[in-house]
């Protein structure tokens with residue numbers, strides 16, 4: 001199911017952060033197929049971003065390091081300037097660190113700060129910067145929509161490391177808080193994936209075996225599985241504050 005941006009022949013614009021790779025690339029492609037004009041973004045993979053933009057019908061690429069406040073401001077300004085509007089913001093870019101949960105000394109303050117800045121502070125700041133444009137979407141077209149990509153690690157005591165899991169739990173709670181603050185003009189939801197086959201998890205063989213043997217769906221997710229969940233939330237005019245756990249049912253076992 002892909003969100004229908006062209007049902008009324010009105011242009012809709014989506015910014016997908018971290019969209020040169022993995023889950024973000026699948027979301028950007030799904031939104032482009034559904035008729036959205038897409039703003040692609042990444043930290044350093046600019047050549048990939050520009051090549052993807054060239055393949056899509058209406059797309060541009062903007063480079064920005066989300067750890068830097070000035071880059072976040074420039075990203076939102078450039079995204080809105082391209083078509084003069086913004087309807088959808090997908091906060092997908094995120095970083096992870098693998099640290100055993102019982103190895104407390106390796107989870108240094110620097111690790112906490114780095115993960116918190118990119119996985120929590122940056123999504124909040126981008127939403128704040130995009131708020132006027134998303135409210136304008138509600139006035140002229142349809143409620144603005146934000147989808148945050150968190151993690152099952154933010155819902156259950158699991159994940160690559162405690163700082164990572166806590167950053168995603170914070171993102172989930174922020175999602176609910178902002179759904180209250182920004183409705184009805186802006187809906188705010190999250191998708192919380194389990195294991196997804198992306199460059200980030202290519203070497204996570206133990207987790208891959210766990211999903212193959214324990215998850216009711218007997219496999220990890222593809223990026224397209226997650227893109228479908230994101231599209232469903234974007235297209236559901238009455239859903240806000242939802243954290244959609246997309247883990248193939250692993251949490252049930």
Ligand SMILES: NC(=O)c1ccc[n+]([C@@H]2O[C@H](COP(=O)([O-])OP(=O)(O)OC[C@H]3O[C@@H](n4cnc5c(N)ncnc54)[C@H](OP(=O)(O)O)[C@@H]3O)[C@@H](O)[C@H]2O)c1
Nearest residue numbers: 018020021022023042043044045066093094195196198200
């Ligand atoms: N894969 C999984 O199993 C899984 C599970 C649960 C949740 N998630 C979440 O899903 C999201 C996407 O994960 P993925 O596996 O698709 O990751 P990925 O393949 O590593 O791609 C990450 C994307 O985010 C960008 N990015 C990272 N740090 C950035 C920064 N400081 N500023 C700007 N862009 C930055 C990267 O740009 P560059 O390549 O240019 O650096 C890249 O485009 C993340 O939030 C992750 O935590 C993933």
